[in-house]
Amino acid sequence: MSGAAAPPSAYVPGLEGVVATRTAVCKVADGELVYRGYHIDELAGNAEYEEVAYLLLHGALPRREQLREFKAELVKHRQISPLVRDLIRNMSESGTPMDVLRTVISATSLEDPAEGDNSEGADLRKAIRLTAKMPTVLAAYIRRRKGLQPIPPEAGLGHAANFAHMALGDQAHARAADVLNTCFILQAEHGLNASTFTARVVASTDADMHASVSAALGALKGPLHGGATDGTMRMIDEVGAPERAADWVAHAIQNKVKISGFGHRVYKTHDPRADHLRRFAELLAKDWTGPKYFEIQEAVADAVARQRETAKESVRSKLGVVNVDYYAATTYTYLGIAADLGTSLFAVGRIAGWCAHIMEQHANNRIIRPESEYTGPAGKRWVPLVER
Ligand SMILES: CC(C)(COP(=O)(O)OP(=O)(O)OC[C@H]1O[C@@H](n2cnc3c(N)ncnc32)[C@H](O)[C@@H]1OP(=O)(O)O)[C@@H](O)C(=O)NCCC(=O)NCCS
Incomplete structure (x- = not known):
């Protein structure tokens, strides 16, 4: 042991805020x-x-x-x-x-x-x-x-x-x-x-x-990225009815389930794409004769907004953003495109x-090759197989 303090770590989980290009x-x-x-x-x-x-x-x-x-x-x-x-x-x-x-x-x-x-x-x-x-x-x-x-x-x-x-x-x-x-x-x-x-x-x-x-x-x-479109439709089906939304959301947040269609790494208050898609979903819902997807979705959004008021700061900022995938899911469904196809359409x-x-x-290329901070053991010695 040298006693020297380890240099401060430059590691940023998820590369948040890191400018990579x-x-x-x-x-x-x-x-x-x-x-x-x-x-x-x-x-x-x-x-x-x-x-x-x-x-x-x-x-x-x-x-x-x-x-x-x-x-x-x-x-x-x-x-x-x-x-x-x-x-x-x-x-x-x-x-x-x-x-x-x-x-x-x-x-x-x-x-x-x-x-x-x-x-x-x-x-x-x-x-x-x-x-x-x-x-x-x-x-x-x-x-x-x-x-x-x-x-x-x-x-x-x-x-x-x-x-x-x-x-x-x-x-x-x-x-x-x-x-x-x-x-x-x-x-x-x-x-x-x-x-x-x-x-x-x-x-x-x-x-x-x-x-x-x-x-x-x-x-x-992946469901944290484009897969959230398909995930939103699965969630709406699971909620099943607008009056079940409040309980469903409360349960999800209590159990740290990430609610599809909410949260963004860069947008802290507003995803500009969601406004356009919400308008489409609302419009197309008027001619839709199947399950009340838009109403369920709006009830989920209301419930998330209420839960947000009491959530801790890290979660609050995520729950404040309805992202692109949320209303894309219903928009596609209303057009007759099956629920599991939203991500492919994306x-x-x-x-x-x-x-x-x-x-x-x-x-203008230079190979992208960041570093990792090693956290494993050190100084181990080889032990022959028969002795392990
Ligand atoms: C978009 C997303 C991946 C951003 O992730 P991020 O910037 O790394 O944010 P984090 O996952 O660190 O979130 C911070 C906190 O908020 C919570 N949180 C984030 N998004 C949440 C969501 N949609 N529902 C419930 N809780 C959420 C996290 O669990 C975390 O809680 P913790 O502090 O107790 O661990 C994330 O918000 C998410 O998974 N959203 C749902 C999937 C989705 O819609 N993806 C499409 C993005 S366009």
Whole structure:
């Protein structure tokens, strides 16, 4: 023992507040979400998803001709190959949505002509191919698991309308295309969230875009991240009725259960995406004849707000934020999209943001390699197996 005091630890659990990169793609601050200089409120309700994907990938909104070309490229790459179709068919009976999406999107690298090329041009072309194919893959899976043939993409339809057409056919809700368009925009990008950070770490090893996106899909699945959309729907089903919400929430908080759709690492008071989604959920609930999901959800939100008043400070700040996943869950359900598909739908929007970050990482790379603080034993000596 030297007697010298150990140096102060730089360890920050969960990397809270740590600035791990610089980015021109997106700014996330409390109550504020900005894509390349445009506040999300400027884009949601005004833009098409394709314009926002272009903005994220190129850094500026497209002019008319640029948008026309970008859309044409997306349409050209919507088709999926026989290999991918077979994979989806083989997995659709037993695979969960996020496992299927991750596996299939990873498999598209086998057919990508630029696989392994991390140049800006190749990355951009791969970003377009991935953005174009993701909805086709998810829609084919949605149809297959219902025992239905996939509906091929329709070249005359925009990104969101085409997804609604492929996934829901003539059962698509009249508002499906415009609501999904805005949902995809709201979910397109979100700074250094866990899946985007994962994508950037993988890209920083000079691994390619497909490897990075596949890893991001793995990270998105977790219930603390994108999995909270599916988790919210499960919770609403479990609560079952608005009058059961208060007891359910009290029990959850007493037992330290994390309530899906509440809390955020960066937003301390307000998630700007949730306002848009709440409006959709409220609107679509009016025509819904099934269980009272929106009413249950509002009762849960009220109960959380009441519990918050007596919660300790660390929990109070989390319970004060209704996040993006909360009303996305009911919005999708009202559009006829099954409860377990919310996270995969999130990925269909987020792909543009992931690709923009991967390109930014490749363009100005240094391997991301933080350190760990060792807390295990020291000085142990080897003991032969017979003596242990
Ligand atoms: C988003 C989230 C992961 C942020 O995590 P974080 O910044 O690391 O916050 P912590 O988990 O450290 O939370 C601090 C405290 O609040 C509690 N808390 C956080 N979110 C909570 C929630 N949704 N419901 C109940 N309690 C919650 C934690 O249990 C913790 O309590 P403790 O101090 O007694 O240990 C977290 O709020 C959460 O798990 N939310 C639910 C899942 C979700 O909706 N995720 C989507 C995010 S967009």
